[in-house]
Amino acid sequence: xxxxxxxxxxxxxxxxxxxxxxxxxxxxxxxxxxxxxxxxxxxxxxxxxxxxxxxxxxxxxxxxxxxxxxxxxxxxxxxxxxxxxxxxxxxxxxxxxxxxxxxxxxxxxxxxxxxxxxxxxxxxxxxxxxxxxxxxxxxxxxxxxxxxxxxxxxxxxxxxxxxxxxxxxxxxxxxxxxxxxxxxxxxxxxxxxxxxxxxxxxxxxxxxxxxxxxxxxxxxxxxxxxxxxxxxxxxxxxxxxxxxxxxxxxxxxxxxxxxxxxxxxxxxxxxxxxxxxxxxxxxxxxxxxxxxxxxxxxxxxxxxxxxxxxxxxxxxxxxxxxxxxxxxxxx
Amino acid sequence: xxxxxxxxxxxxxxxxxxxxxxxxxxxxxxxxxxxxxxxxxxxxxxxxxxxxxxxxxxxxxxxxxxxxxxxxxxxxxxxxxxxxxxxxxxxxxxxxxxxxxxxxxxxxxxxxxxxxxxxxxxxxxxxxxxxxxxxxxxxxxxxxxxxxxxxxxxxxxxxxxxxxxxxxxxxxxxxxxxxxxxxxxxxxxxxxxxxxxxxxxxxxxxxxxxxxxxxxxxxxxxxxxxxxxxxxxxxxxxxxxxxxxxxxxxxxxxxxxxxxxxxxxxxxxxxxxxxxxxxxxxxxxxxxxxxxxxxxxxxxxxxxxxxxxxxxxxxxxxxxxxxxxxxxxxxx
Numbered sequence: 001x002x003x004x005x006x007x008x009x010x011x012x013x014x015x016x017x018x019x020x021x022x023x024x025x026x027x028x029x030x031x032x033x034x035x036x037x038x039x040x041x042x043x044x045x046x047x048x049x050x051x052x053x054x055x056x057x058x059x060x061x062x063x064x065x066x067x068x069x070x071x072x073x074x075x076x077x078x079x080x081x082x083x084x085x086x087x088x089x090x091x092x093x094x095x096x097x098x099x100x101x102x103x104x105x106x107x108x109x110x111x112x113x114x115x116x117x118x119x120x121x122x123x124x125x126x127x128x129x130x131x132x133x134x135x136x137x138x139x140x141x142x143x144x145x146x147x148x149x150x151x152x153x154x155x156x157x158x159x160x161x162x163x164x165x166x167x168x169x170x171x172x173x174x175x176x177x178x179x180x181x182x183x184x185x186x187x188x189x190x191x192x193x194x195x196x197x198x199x200x201x202x203x204x205x206x207x208x209x210x211x212x213x214x215x216x217x218x219x220x221x222x223x224x225x226x227x228x229x230x231x232x233x234x235x236x237x238x239x240x241x242x243x244x245x246x247x248x249x250x251x252x253x254x255x256x257x258x259x260x261x262x263x264x265x266x267x268x269x270x271x272x273x274x275x276x277x278x279x280x281x282x283x284x285x286x287x288x289x290x291x292x293x294x295x296x297x298x299x300x301x302x303x304x305x306x307x308x309x310x311x312x313x314x315x316x317x318x319x320x321x322x323x324x325x326x327x328x329x330x331x
Numbered sequence: 332x333x334x335x336x337x338x339x340x341x342x343x344x345x346x347x348x349x350x351x352x353x354x355x356x357x358x359x360x361x362x363x364x365x366x367x368x369x370x371x372x373x374x375x376x377x378x379x380x381x382x383x384x385x386x387x388x389x390x391x392x393x394x395x396x397x398x399x400x401x402x403x404x405x406x407x408x409x410x411x412x413x414x415x416x417x418x419x420x421x422x423x424x425x426x427x428x429x430x431x432x433x434x435x436x437x438x439x440x441x442x443x444x445x446x447x448x449x450x451x452x453x454x455x456x457x458x459x460x461x462x463x464x465x466x467x468x469x470x471x472x473x474x475x476x477x478x479x480x481x482x483x484x485x486x487x488x489x490x491x492x493x494x495x496x497x498x499x500x501x502x503x504x505x506x507x508x509x510x511x512x513x514x515x516x517x518x519x520x521x522x523x524x525x526x527x528x529x530x531x532x533x534x535x536x537x538x539x540x541x542x543x544x545x546x547x548x549x550x551x552x553x554x555x556x557x558x559x560x561x562x563x564x565x566x567x568x569x570x571x572x573x574x575x576x577x578x579x580x581x582x583x584x585x586x587x588x589x590x591x592x593x594x595x596x597x598x599x600x601x602x603x604x605x606x607x608x609x610x611x612x613x614x615x616x617x618x619x620x621x622x623x624x625x626x627x628x629x630x631x632x633x634x635x636x637x638x639x640x641x642x643x644x645x646x647x648x649x650x651x652x653x654x655x656x657x658x659x660x661x662x663x
Contacts, residue, residue: 041523041524041525041526042494042523161612162382162612163612164612191381191382191550191613192381192550192552192591192594192595193381193590193591193594193609193612194381194612195594195596196594196596196608196609197608197609197610199596200608218523218524219596220524220598221595221596221597221598222596224596224597224598224599224600225596225597225600244600245600245601248598248599248600258525259524259525260598262524262525262527262528263524263553263598264528264553264554264556264557265553265598266552266553266556266580266592266595269556269557269576269577269580271557272532273527273528273531273532273557274528275525275526275527275528275529275532276525276526276528279493279495279496279526280493280523282493
């Protein structure tokens with residue numbers, strides 16, 4: 001069942017320096033029980049895309065007229081972008097859609113106990129009594145591997161360690177039984193050993209709860225270990241998408257290849273680190289044509305003139321690059 | 332790289348006072364505990380560990396940016412030899428130009444109100460290394476070119492630059508006083524991977540060109556593996572293992588190093604080879620466990636580990652490890 005369908009999502013911000021394009025014509029689908037990785041560097045538009053799913057972008061965001069986000073739930077479909085009133089958005093903000101943020105310390109209110117925050121959310125989104133909500137919250141804390149959950153329930157965010165806080169954040173996000181979970185760099189602020197624990201936990205939870213997950217990260221290793229499929233973003237565009245195996249083993253877009261080459265690998269310590277030349281252009285100076293042509297090693301004249309479309313190469317593997325599509329041939 | 336150390340630490344400890352005052356008892360936290368370490372001249376020395384392991388504090392102790400509570404640290408180059416614990420004011424001023432720091436966050440490290448030229452020139456002016464404006468400008472242009480900065484950019488302000496360019500500016504600022512020893516504390520952690528490789532290559536090139544010795548502090552083992560020639564691993568203020576990079580990554584001996592290495596997510600989706608998973612988290616340094624500091628998370632811990640702290644032992648060519656049963660573990 002298709003849980004989420006994003007079609008032609010275009011998102012711009014009105015700023016003092018003009019209208020900035022943050023997301024450009026992005027389309028993807030997500031099934032229930034599937035994990036999709038959204039990879040890209042800072043400024044690639046991955047977080048903004050995810051926030052659009054919950055309408056969390058600030059007031060100066062302007063959505064393109066053709067943009068459409070459809071969420072299919074048990075009791076019908078929700079057209080996310082058509083929701084106008086705060087009250088109607090409750091379903092996509094913490095109800096059917098939950099979000100885990102990068103910095104758990106900044107995401108919990110510092111002066112309210114973890115328990116009270118979890119209870120408040122449950123009472124807002126379900127018909128539970130305070131007592132039931134407390135019971136469910138403690139069960140959830142226990143489920144994510146927090147020992148002595150009933151006493152942690154009464155503690156404040158600053159009393160927990162970083163890994164513990166991120167677990168509590170996950171428990172809180174999952175307690176309303178969401179259909180879609182958005183995880184925005186959930187392991188970036190954590191140490192590797194704790195990151196490994198959180199990745200394992202998230203894998204278990206997908207298996208148990210069967211929700212769809214959008215996993216945002218800049219770390220391709222984390223994607224390889226967690227996601228089923230992946231979309232690579234650059235300057236607001238998806239430049240390549242497909243199954244994780246296909247994209248990592250046989251990257252098609254020059255940018256994806258560049259990202260993989262720049263990554264220090266433990267298998268070959270002598271391999272030189274090859275940076276992607278140049279810097280990411282400022283969003284105010286979006287290149288014409290293919291957005292990546294200013295840094296691309298295989299760019300041709302046509303790349304700076306017209307915009308390459310996403311073209312299917314093989315089954316689910318698609319890429320937006322003139323040169324590569326010519327080389328491999330469209331499916 | 333020579334065998335002679337530029338920095339040598341013996342029994343180095345750093346304490347921070349966490350509470351206490353006029354009427355209450357003073358409580359200290361030992362962030363770095365009894366560390367023995369030599370950084371050979373011309374090396375790219377890596378220091379890894381989780382947050383709270385004391386790696387940043389150790390780096391700062393080498394720069395004399397925190398007080399050395401116990402033990403000794405010596406700095407030695409062709410011209411001078413300093414005992415960092417008892418450095419006089421005048422010597423400290425001289426040491427500041429010989430030892431420098433590159434920060435983690437290039438967004439926070441540069442003043443938004445100063446032009447790039449002024450940012451790079453400031454150390455020269457403060458230390459009185461140049462006497463005329465022309466001389467300063469000359470020196471700034473020289474180092475900026477070495478750090479691959481566009482000279483036309485010197486008149487701009489930092490906000491006009493991307494993360495990678497900003498980090499090149501901070502490197503230029505750190506190197507303008509011609510230091511011999513540079514501490515790079517998580518200097519690529521805030522950068523995107525495509526830029527990270529560029530900065531790492533630059534650091535390496537500058538080392539050859541200027542004859543620098545680096546202490547490269549990082550939590551990212553794959554970066555350290557690629558750039559450093561020797562790596563030391565810290566856990567809860569202690570040095571637990573230290574070895575030439577290749578040896579450490581091919582045959583780690585401390586259970587903590589092994590766990591750290593296996594926690595790196597593999598790029599191969601089918602590689603589920605994370606056999607060694609660490610439970611729990613690093614204990615608080617205010618209340619460290621007795622015995623081996625790693626015993627609370629170690630699968631091999633036995634009684635001796637909970638009671639007696641292991642010493643750092645030489646176990647091979649420049650390979651040191653602090654574990655009670657590294658040899659049994661090594662054989663299996």
